[in-house]
Amino acid sequence: MINRTLAAFIKKELLQALRDPRMKFILFVAPIVQMTLFGVALSNEVKNIRLAARFDAKDMVMRQVYDRAIQGGWFVPARAAGAGTDDPFELIRSNRADAVLVPPPGGFTRALGRGGAPLQLLIDATDVNQAQAVEAYLRAIIQDVLKDDAGLAPPAPTIRLDVRVLFNPSLNTSLFMVPGVMTMLMVLTTLVLTQIAIVREKELGTFEMLISAPVSKAEVIFGKTLPYVIIGMANLPLLLLVAVFVFHVPIRGSLAALVLATLVFVCTTVAMGTLISTFCANQQQASMGGFLFIFPAIMFSGIIFPIENMPASLHWLSFIDPLAHYLTLLRNIMLKGGDARTLAWHIGVLAVLAIASGVASFRRFHTTLS
Amino acid sequence: MSAPAVETRDLVVRYGDFTAVDHISFSVAPGEVFGFLGANGAGKTTTIRVLCGLLRPSAGFVRVAGRGYEDGERAIKAKVGYMSQRFTLYNDLTVAENLDFIAGLRKLDPGYYARRRRELLELISFQKGLDARVQDLSGGTKQQVSLAAALLHDPEIVFLDEPTAGVTPAGRERFWRLIRLVAGQGKTVFVTTHYMDEAEQCGRIGLMRDGRLVALDSPAGLKKSVFPEPVFEFDPLRSLSSSELSAYAAHEAFAFFESYGPRFHAAAAGPEAWARWAPELEKVFRIRPIAPSLEDVFVRVVEGRP
Known part of the structure; x- marks a missing residue:
């Protein structure tokens, strides 16, 4: 040959x-x-997401959600809000935050007590992958907070998947x-x-x-x-x-x-x-x-x-x-x-x-x- | 008479609509140094490529060292050596590595190759070490090593396409001494050049123009056939305006009138016209009869009015 x-x-x-x-x-x-x-x-792991949340000091549940998010390691606090940043939309538009949590008027804790709790989440979806990850993370965090800390049942008791990750467990x-x-x-x-x-x-x-x-x-x-x-x-x-x-x-x-x-x-x-x-x-x-x-x-x-x-x-x-x-x-x-x-x-x-x-x-x- | 080393009849090469080589017929005898002259794009390289087995002709008969395309192009390639006008050696390899590679390409027997390499390096009196990189060689030495590479398999015919382009005058002279040595060994050398002093050293010269072979003879024969009329050198006695010059170039006394440095070479159109105009012209020029140079031939046949 x-x-x-x-x-x-x-x-x-x-x-x-x-x-x-x-x-x-x-x-x-x-x-x-x-x-x-x-x-x-x-890496397609989403990390270092800048999270902003505006809430009243007395809004306990809201504070717990925010703290748990930051402690979880995926989120970091969005930089200290300056003047003119009251508008959550503006925070994202000016690229000072990737996600903003907006509680209902009167606070999330009180709204939960009333039964209905429309918590608004604004996500910068210019990066679609990141946006999806952020939504999933925050949904999980909020559910955990409601269950563990607030002692409330999750809003919709759905089927829980018991996920076993194979071949790459971590x-x-x-x-x-x-x-x-x-x-x-x-x-x-x-x-x-x-x-x-x-x-x-x-x-x-x-x-x-x-x-x-x-x-x-x-x-x-x-x-x-x-x-x-x-x-x-x-x-x-x-x-x-x-x-x-x-x-x-x-x-x-x-x-x-x-x-x-x-x-x-x-x-x-x-x-x-x-x-x-x-x-x-x-x-x-x-x-x-x-x-x-x-x-x-x-x-x-x-x-x-x-x-x-x-x-x-x-x-x-x-x-x-x-x-x-x-x-x-x-x-x-x-x-x-x-x-x-x-x-x-x-x-x-x-x-x-x-x-x-x-x-x-x-x-x-x-x-x-x- | 032995069979010709190279023979073509009505050789045609077309690239699409363009006819690069247009019905050329000639033959070259074994041991001959055959020169090919013509402007760039006249079809010299294309013809050589056909004769080296590199390019199938569109039509016509080709026989090189007794082989034709009907025997397969590899049959021709085995019989000829080719030195193209571009790089034939790898600059980043040494002389030995280049020659080794070519020996391998042509499947030369190792014993034969060692002998032949020694012989050829002696022929070109190669002084540098075999492990010198080609990029470190002078232009002239590079061309000599290329020639050795083309001769490695002891071909009957070697085609050299502008082998001395970009080589110093001394280098050109050394190269032509090699060409004569190679021809002396009985090999047919087919060479193209733009230098008239080199063309002068060929046994016969073919002149190409627009894909056609317009003249073919020995240098002396060409001068005689291209200039049947007497040729003169015209040395102007005063400076001439460009309108005067163009008037002379079209003058009925001349069959040929071209500038040659500060002077002019001209051929008389005919005895009567010449006799009529000579007295007039002698007032403007100092006129002396000369033998036409090969350059005159080239200018008239290749660059002149068709």
Whole structure:
């Protein structure tokens, strides 16, 4: 399988990629730094919500709701209200608070005593995710206050769900985000590097020299891509070390399955990078093409927004998104221990995507000029 | 007579509506140094690409080292060496790494490659270390190493597309000494250039214009066939206004009138017209008969009025 031409190619590509100190940094240092940074910073847990509440000192229940909210850790008091901030709407409009609790006239405590208690909550919903979280938090807090402190029955005795959180019992977001960050870094390195490697030769003119030798299409394509599969795979242990030792993400499934899934994924992204670069004449076009692919690929992968939230008519986009499959594979193997059928299915789909883009690049690739 | 090294008949290359190479036919003998001249975009590079197996012609007959496109382009590629006008070496790799890679591309036997590399580095009298990065070499040395790379597989024919562009005069001279050495070893050298002193060193020259081969002969033959009439150098005795100049350029006494530095080269239109106008012209110019240069040929055939 590995003939002299291919061996020469792999050696030359690795020499070029590893000689440049900037390239070495991009390949091996940047992923670790990014992984650490993103893992810490990217979280969809809503924290530090600035809460304002205007109430009378004698309004005991209202005070308890407010105090419990602040003590709970999710909320912080909105900065001391200055002049002209009597209007709760104005507090949110001027971005001094994210949420404002407004008790009914005469106070919440008294209103509760009367039986009806319309407590108004104003939420800044410019960030929808945060707004939903705020509503849920405050609803829970108010119910707890009514039950525990005020000794009142909750307003609507509804069915209580006894929730058992599986696989991530502490709802630790890094467990959830780290596989996503790994997926993004893997695709960045492999896809972009493959593109650059191919397009740079076209741009410099060395590609013409290359194909002036009696090489076959397969030799050129595999010669230009295999090195980047190798480099991509070399990134896996680095990222796993950060995942395990910095973020304490477990690897409950088999390491072999993880390596296999990554290998198939890297082959897919490298094949797609090759396909994109067959459409690009220079590096500007290549980076534009890379963005055109990577941006939607991240959006439809479920890394940031759950696929379930997307309209069903667009689910096929996630189906052809290699990132979505690799993300599922990583989460499944690392957090759930890896279920054979799930793994087989997603690895299978990735393999099909790899072969499809491989065949397409093969058809578009020529060892003659046109 | 042995089979030609390169032969084309009615070779045509079209890019969409544009005809880059328009029915050109010629042949090059083995061991010949064949020059290709023409303005940029005249179709020289396109023709070379076809002859190197890099570009399938739209129509016509092509035979290079006994192979044609019907044998597959790889059959042609195996027989020829090609040095394109752009980078043929990787700047970020060393000389040895570049040559190793090309040897690998062409699947050269390691023993043969080691021998051949030594031989070629000797030929180009390469002084720098093999582990010098290509980016640290001078323009002239870079081109010499590129030539060695193109000759690594011992091709019968080597195509050099503007090999001396951007090289110092001394470097150009060294490169042409190499070309003569290579031709002396029996290889056919097919070269394009914009330098007339280089063209002068070719056995035969093909002149291309707008995709057509408009002239093909030895440098001496071209001068004779392009300028059948006597050629003179005109040295103006006083400064001439531009309107006077354009009047002379269109003058019925001349078949050709072009500026040549502060002087002019001109060819007489015919004996009668010349006899009629010569006394008049001698009042304005000091006139002396000269042999036409290759540059005159180029200006008349490639850049002149069609």
